[in-house]
Amino acid sequence: MTLPRRWPVTGYPPAFKASAVWHAAALAGCVTLPAAWPWWLAGTALNHAVVTAAGLWPRSSLLGPNWTQLPATAANAQALALTLDDGPDPDVTPRVLDLLDACAVRVTFFCIGGRAQRYPALVREMAARGHAVENHSQRHVHTFSVMGMRSLAREIEAAQHTLADITGVRPAFFRAPAGLRNVLLEPVLQRLDLRLAAWTRRGFDTREGNPDLVAKRLLHGLAGRDILLLHDGNPALTEAGRPVLLDVLPRVIDAARAQGLRFVTLREAAGF
Numbered sequence: 087m088t089l090p091r092r093w094p095v096t097g098y099p100p101a102f103k104a105s106a107v108w109h110a111a112a113l114a115g116c117v118t119l120p121a122a123w124p125w126w127l128a129g130t131a132l133n134h135a136v137v138t139a140a141g142l143w144p145r146s147s148l149l150g151p152n153w154t155q156l157p158a159t160a161a162n163a164q165a166l167a168l169t170l171d172d173g174p175d176p177d178v179t180p181r182v183l184d185l186l187d188a189c190a191v192r193v194t195f196f197c198i199g200g201r202a203q204r205y206p207a208l209v210r211e212m213a214a215r216g217h218a219v220e221n222h223s224q225r226h227v228h229t230f231s232v233m234g235m236r237s238l239a240r241e242i243e244a245a246q247h248t249l250a251d252i253t254g255v256r257p258a259f260f261r262a263p264a265g266l267r268n269v270l271l272e273p274v275l276q277r278l279d280l281r282l283a284a285w286t287r288r289g290f291d292t293r294e295g296n297p298d299l300v301a302k303r304l305l306h307g308l309a310g311r312d313i314l315l316l317h318d319g320n321p322a323l324t325e326a327g328r329p330v331l332l333d334v335l336p337r338v339i340d341a342a343r344a345q346g347l348r349f350v351t352l353r354e355a356a357g358f
Contacts, residue, residue, distance in 0.1 A: 092258055092358060093281050099150040099272045101140065141231055144265025144284045150272030153259070153283040156311040156355040164310045165350045166342055168193040169285065170331075171222055171261065172292075172319025174201055174208035178329045179318045183215055185332060189339050191349045192216045196261045196283075199224035199245030201319065206252045213253040218351035221245045221257040221280060231266035238274045246278055259283040259352050283352055288315035289334060295322040297333035304334070305341050313352075314338065 098106075112130050116123050140148040147154070156162040170193055173179045186193060195212050197219055202209045212219050223230060224244035233241065242260060250256040260280040262271065267282075275282055287307075289300035304314050321329040342349070 089256070089279075091279050092356075093276070093279055095276055096151070097276075099148075099269075101136075101148050101150075102269050102272065105269055138268075141268045142266055144262070149267065149269050150275070151281060153281060153313065153352070155286055155313060156350070156352075158311065159357075161357075162311050162350070162355050164347050165355060166308075166310065166347050167313045167350055167352050167355060168316065168335075168338070169196060169261070169283070169313060169352070170194070170316050170318045171196045172201075172226065172317045173197055174205045174212070175319050176205055176208065178321060178331065179205075179208050179212075181329075181332060182318045182335070183211060183217075185335055186217070187215060189336065191339055192218075192351050192354075193349070194218040194220055194259070194352045195318070196220045196222035196259075197245075197249060198222050198226045198319065199248035200226075202245075202248055202252055209249065209252045213255065218259075218353045219249055219253050219255070219257065220259040220261065220283070220352065221249060222261050223263055224248065226263045228263070230263045231268050233268070233270075235270045235274060238271055239277070242274060242280070243278060246280070258356065258358060281356075283313070285315040286312040291322055291330050291334065292317050292320050293322055295324050295330050297324060297330050297337070300330055300334045301337045301341075304338050308342065308345065308347070310347055 140146045145154045156165055156167055173195060174197060195217055197209060209219055221242060224241050246257060260275055261283050265284055287304055289304045291300045294300050316331050318331060321331045324330050324333060
């Protein structure tokens with residue numbers, strides 16, 4: 087059965103096309119004007135530096151469409167999206183789910199496929215409580231941003247199948263491990279009907295155990311259409327040994343509501 091697409095097919099991003107054209111031109115130049123090879127080499131090195139820098143900047147859209155804010159629609163004007171990465175975690179995630187229920191907030195969980203396979207009941211619980219479950223790769227490997235197209239496809243598609251099998255719903259969004267990627271990612275995402283999602287601001291809660299500092303980073307300049315990043319997987323601990331996320335979430339939720347903002351999942355913001 088062919089499932090309907092949710093995202094338009096826009097083809098290879100301009101950066102991909104420009105890089106391919108340059109490499110072809112440099113190769114032809116080395117053949118026709120071999121004496122100028124240092125210039126062709128320098129141009130190629132510059133090309134690589136630009137696309138690498140774009141891949142190391144999680145909020146960049148140079149390598150393809152990338153959600154760093156919610157779409158600019160009237161419905162999203164006063165909306166916020168809380169996104170939680172790297173779960174599920176057997177200790178932290180259940181407490182997060184209960185906290186969110188108590189606050190009547192729905193969030194977007196970017197789950198690692200391998201962890202979802204170990205704790206499928208937690209992923210099903212996320213979905214049952216009204217949260218969105220999205221793709222954060224199958225293994226969350228540190229070499230993700232230097233993978234070739236086939237390896238990227240295997241890694242992302244494996245997580246896509248894992249999460250869809252567990253929840254019955256195929257993910258619509260993808261977030262790269264640590265937000266790092268390369269110029270080959272967007273064609274893979276288009277084939278799998280996924281949209282890249284980064285964030286507006288993050289709390290750095292995997293290495294900062296002070297709830298005041300984490301909350302301050304998330305709330306500074308807070309406005310409608312923001313996408314906030316926290317982690318239910320591998321969160322830093324407070325001095326009392328408590329996952330910092332559990333102290334930060336209520337502060338962020340209360341502050342946002344005091345500004346008249348409401349919380350939506352990325353799917354809701356997209357109109358799915």
